[in-house]
Amino acid sequence: MPRLKFQTLTEQMFYVLLCLRQEQCGMEILDQVDALTGGRVKVGSGTLYNLLEQFLDAEMIRETKVEGRKRSYILTEAGRKRLAEEYQRISAQAEDYKKLMIEGGDLP
């Protein structure tokens, strides 16, 4: 099944949006994702560029300033909402895991 655009965020999408809770440029995002995940999640620079373009098109982020070759962005309301939804989805998954695998519960 091809993945529907932004219906489920990939890890890379999730962390890029997360970084944009505050104003960041692309270069800062690359560093932040790496730092935030301890190097577990790698975002390629080409992938990041394309993601930023797509988030802009989907109005999930907006451009805030341009300084030389640095363009900065920040989440929009739509972006925050989408990120929150993703958090809910991941949390629900984690909750279900905890219930069944850690606490030894049964299926309802």
Add this chain to the structure above:
Amino acid sequence: MKKLAQWHFFAFWDRTGIQHHLEEMAAKGWMLERIGLLYHYRRCTPGKYRFCVTYYPDADPSDPAPTEGEQDFQALVSYAGWELAATNAQMQIFCTDREDVVPIETDPVLEVENIHRAMKPRLSANRSNAICGLVWMVYGLLQCLTEPVRFWSIPLFQLISMFFLLEVAESGSSLLAYSRWRRKARKAAEEGEFLATPNLVPLNIAFILVLVAAFALYFAAAFTGQNNQFNEAIWIFLLIPIDTVIVIAAWKGMKRLGVAKQTNKMVLNIGSVFLFVVGVPLIIVLAMGSGLAERPGVRGGTKLDSYRWDGTTYYLYLDELPLKMEDLQPDLAYDGYVSKLDSTESFFAGSFEAEQSPRMDDPDKEQYPTLEYECVTVKWKALWSLLYNDMYQKFHRLSLNPVSGDPVPWDADQAWTSDGGECLLCYGDTIVFLRLPFTPTEAQMQVIGAAFGGN
């Protein structure tokens, strides 16, 4: 040697092949410097370099300089530890000697989408080429079916058909290979995998070799046998590369001068249309007007002089004919005949049309009959039925009461005759359609047999 330039046969989207090749070249001490018509390399310290071929779909080769967006993209990639080696339209090639640098593309789904966006202009061009080639192929096929003698004896027609056949095959196979790879790559991407691009280099080299062979055969045929002369095809083959060089030079010049891409493209399109659509036919008309070629691919008779009669210019020819009125009527005392021979020959078949007629301005011309005939030599035996049927149909169309005749008096293998003096004769690999101005005697039949290699 500090510089090296190589021609490469990689498909534009063959990022795997290009990357591997550039890594091999760098290991040998050749670093990619720029890409034009060729790949240009400079000397570097041999070593382990990583290359990444990626695409910036909004890049336009007609832009005088990289756009802001393209420069932003390159800056971001450079920040991540990659160095820009070269660009070629939407293709961006980066390299690094560091092991720890994160790959430029880390999301295979996005990468496949990105490559497809970059490929769109090329796919449109491929489709247009395939359609254009298909139209010409159908035209060639129709000509082959409706006028097989003309088609198989004129090397230019075979070359044009081969050229468009290759164009269809090349464009079609490129489109097919790309769409097949894309389908598989999208599937693999959903599983988080990057799919290697297929190696189309051997196929591309094969197309080039076949094309070169087709041109070599054409030139060999055009300058040997009955075609040994400078004809209009040479003009076309000279003109097309010259036109191409002019168009590319103008395009590059405008880029250097900083002309906006829309203006550059507009000038380029108008210039190309003028040079290829107007220029090439104009040269053909000039070549025909100057007598270099009367009919495409056909060697016309040798013009000796001209004269005017009844407001029209007529040319004088005294070409050598295999059969003349004097051979059929030895007592004919007339030296005012004009003898014209139009011939053409390929590796598959040869044909000529001969005409011996009195000068139009001769007041006694009615006394001297005209002799006309067409002769086809079939070199490739598989074409015999096709070419024989063509000649047979022509004979039937132009003859009065055609009937099967006795071949023996003609020394022929087969003979068809008619009440109007037309006859169709077969001698070995040769088919002759004669339009005699009289019903021949047995002696004249033997003369004809001797002229065309009778049994």
